[in-house]
Amino acid sequence: MADGSGPYDIVVLGGGSGGYACALRAAELGKSVALIEKDKIGGTCLHRGCIPTKTLLHSAEVADETRESAAFGVRARFEGIDMNGVHAFKDKIVNRAWKGVQGLLKSKGITIIEGEGRLVGPNRVAVGSEVYEGRNIVLATGSAPRTLPGLEIDGERVITSEHALKLDRVPSSVVVLGGGVIGVEFASVWRSFGAEVTIVEALPHLLPLEEESSSKLLERAFRRRGIKQELGVFFESVKTTDTGVVVTLAGGKTLDAELLLVAVGRGAVSSGMGFEEAGIAIERGTVVVNEYCQTSVPGVYAVGDLIPTLQLAHAGFAEGILVAEHIAGLNPVPIDYDGVPRITYSDPEVASVGITSAQARERGHEIVEFTYDLAGNPKSQILQTQGAVKVISEKDGPVLGVHMVGRRVGELVTEGQLIYNWEALPSEVAQLIHAHPTQSEAVGEAMLALAGKPLHVHN
């Protein structure tokens, strides 16, 4: 028997994107739900991830536009970055959304329990001396920044994204260790704020999971912006000094900077909470699940960054919804992770959905592809952005992948997502008229070309 309130239909452990989305959908389906959170509802995405980084990136965009205003015939003078103002803007957006999500959960009758939960049986979670019983348990404890063996984070000179979001100054120089999404986004922000930035990435390209041509376009754009890159080089060590850090790379090259940002990925938060003791299978730190996010223990599900799927807030939302619907017996369709859009919100942005050409070949597809250069897209020229839309399609078949680089292309990925997930043929999309002048015309132009009737294309 539970000593705390309950039993509930569902007890959710962790109130981030995955956990709270599950709670909301379950409540909508008439289930009684308790949501346990030890810190702040909204989790990493709202407080330490998606939202605060995007406010910084927007401040960065405003800084660049102010610097470049003369090119548009506007007189303005860039006088510098006021970090207090940058944080005030960030905190205003975060707090508003935080208030909103808490109100939403309460309005749906979800019981929010503040405290650190621990699984004490397949259907029981303890918070302090209280035990909450659930007919189903959903684990949604998320992830935390990782580091490399021997690389110590001191929070002063050697920092993670969590420290970077609270930094009270613009550093004069930064080495960013890791050319994945988080590293690239911070590199972009700091460069716009005026810092000297060098990215160190062990693999040969930035954003190694993206289509190689997208990575190369980003690297070129970053070089033009003065963001230095050490690609295909391993980090060896870092020494902190009174004024900063000295980073040594394999081969002996050294880089001096005020800060080292360690952005080498995030590890699932899966230990010390009774998961293994309850018999939950864990592999390389992440909880093992099937296509319905069921763990190895009946009645216990896991979602979000805790499981080895895409570490994205919207993937977590989708998993939370899937689990609520599965528990409610709605027979939901498992998630096609290739169909989940991915965006890096740097300048320029990189966005994609579907698979890369390398993956398509590995999977035995015979493919055709077309790249539309944004140089031919007037709206992109107005925005003064360079980049491209690349579409990969099965020969005489549906679109398999859409890969884009350029300012604001993140907003275009939604069309790519519909095209990919509806298995549309290029010729079907080519029938649809794109508004002029928009950046979305670049998607239309690529489809027209693949359908054999290119419009604004030089041969």
Ligand SMILES: Cc1cc2nc3c(=O)[nH]c(=O)nc-3n(C[C@H](O)[C@H](O)[C@H](O)COP(=O)(O)OP(=O)(O)OC[C@H]3O[C@@H](n4cnc5c(N)ncnc54)[C@H](O)[C@@H]3O)c2cc1C
């Ligand atoms: C810098 C950065 C930028 C990002 N940008 C984006 C982006 O632009 N778009 C995007 O889609 N994704 C982005 N992400 C990823 C996104 O934030 C995560 O994928 C998402 O937050 C995962 O949600 P989650 O619910 O699995 O975990 P989390 O959001 O980490 O939530 C887990 C929650 O569980 C709580 N918790 C943990 N253990 C316990 C316990 N024992 N008891 C009670 N509560 C507990 C934690 O306090 C936390 O609130 C970014 C991440 C970072 C770090």
